[in-house]
Amino acid sequence: MNFERIKEKLSILADAAKYDVSCSSSGSSRQNKNKGLGNSTGMGICHSYTEDGRCVSLLKILLTNHCIFDCAYCVTRKSNDIKRAAFKVQEVVDLTINFYRRNYIEGLFLSSGIFKNADYTMERLISVAKKLREEENFNGYIHLKSIPGASDELMREAGLYADRLSVNIEIPTEKGLKLLAPDKDRKDFIKPMEKVKNEIIQYKNEKKLLKKVPLYAPAGQSTQMIVGASGETDAEIMYTSAHFYKNYNLKRVYYSGYIPISYDPRLPSIGSEVPLLRENRLYQTDWLMRFYGFEIRELLNREFPNLESDIDPKLSWALRNLDQFPINVNTADMRMLLRVPGFGVKSVHKIIHARKFRKLNWDNLKIIGASLNRAKYFITCDSRIFETKDRTAAQIKGLIFSNSTSKFKGMLSPQLNLFETQNTSSF
Known part of the structure; x- marks a missing residue:
């Protein structure tokens, strides 16, 4: 050899x-x-x-x-x-x-x-x-x-x-x-x-x-499609995915951001490769379709043909549908719990199991592992310390961003983070 x-x-x-x-x-x-x-x-x-x-x-x-x-x-x-x-x-x-x-x-x-x-x-x-x-x-x-x-x-x-x-x-x-x-x-x-x-x-x-x-x-079988080479919207990409999941029982659809390799007038110019963030948003949408019960038309349609870059598709949907919130975690069905930003599939199953034994409050939800930084604006529970009332989508989005920035700063400054933790009450 x-x-x-x-x-x-x-x-x-x-x-x-x-x-x-x-x-x-x-x-x-x-x-x-x-x-x-x-x-x-x-x-x-x-x-x-x-x-x-x-x-x-x-x-x-x-x-x-x-x-x-x-x-x-x-x-x-x-x-x-x-x-x-x-x-x-x-x-x-x-x-x-x-x-x-x-x-x-x-x-x-x-x-x-x-x-x-x-x-x-x-x-x-x-x-x-x-x-x-x-x-x-x-x-x-x-x-x-x-x-x-x-x-x-x-x-x-x-x-x-x-x-x-x-x-x-x-x-x-x-x-x-x-x-x-x-x-x-x-x-x-x-x-x-x-x-x-x-x-x-x-x-x-x-x-x-x-x-x-x-x-x-x-x-099983899977497939892959190239994103960004031929100008499709996110809606066109995800409707194609939904079609193949439904009709060919695929295990996965993969999304590969186009990377320019040479000059061709039919393709995006060199240096304009698809950001990884777009790939990530498509995968998040894919996940919502497969495991969270979302229909593709709820996430992407003629009015919203492309995903937002600054927020994930689940939060985007929730902010566009504030009339369906807040929901009570102690009475809401699984379908709506899965639509709460900050609630994952495992968290929802834990919530449904735990509420058989008691009414859940904010401390219980934190123990379960729910991301309350987002979820608290879309739910109520067995507590009156925090209630979501009359906030617009823009206000909620700003508060979530503000909290996320504060947490990031806290990670950079361990002493400050410890001080804030000791002097901040629960929701």
Whole structure:
């Protein structure tokens, strides 16, 4: 083995893979068997993140950065003047095993540029996973990136070896895709996604009838879209996400802020990359849709097409709907409790459980862990020390900002913070 050449390939293809943020590995449960290597139980996969928020927990590489397509937003497009490389199937297998044995990684995230066509590339990705499972007895986490346009037969085989599959829809709207990647067809992204969804449903149905059914993509499927390359509003992005969550049973949608890589009149100018704050706001909105019971039209619509940068989407919604507040934490239902800024899912469950035994006051809520800096303007409880009355949205927003600034200053000055804590009564 030419170690210098392998090292060079790894440098090129790991760097090219950094633009793909769709590598979360939660949700799989593939137990170790026959004294094999690793496992991918929920606790077995750990994540670390770079300063810009990107996941680096897996050996994350491309099989190749050669590509037959010329997508304007992609660093590996065929017209881009970059150094090219390609791994052999066995080289990826050996790298994964050696890295795992050295405790560098918990699993593999493997994507690829498209060699000759979709099926040829997908076959090689599957070959890596198959060799790891059958020849190396590797039971760690494997995430394969599905190739748009790959056949149903290959997608079925991929799910038998991978824990998670994902196909990137790349651009949120079909109009944007036609502008920036005219050689691609949105239908080619949908086809493998539909196949994986149907196979997962079939596996679950068969599992109810038969004990021994081969695992099929136990961690489900995900997708990724590029934010800011084609001018979509936050509403257009999140409506697309809602569509795919509903119709394709996705586990996650990832949002990757566009990073300009070269001049192209169709793209934002170099130096105008999407702020990480916008990514963060989109993820917060995604979370509200999936776990807090919000409908997308409540958060984003024609009147509010973009998220506010200075406040999170939950607080933004609450300030626009003050007529629904304050609510009494001792009587309100779960739906409304989840809509209170400062209340998380765990806090709400604790509140509902605790109020079975007593009426809750401000001290009880603090013990539960609710963020009262925000919540106190939207709730009442078993106390009259603080009551929310006749405050406008602007006034509440200003008070929250003021309290947040005071806490930050207190963190910078521990002595002052201690003094204030000793001389400040509870709400």
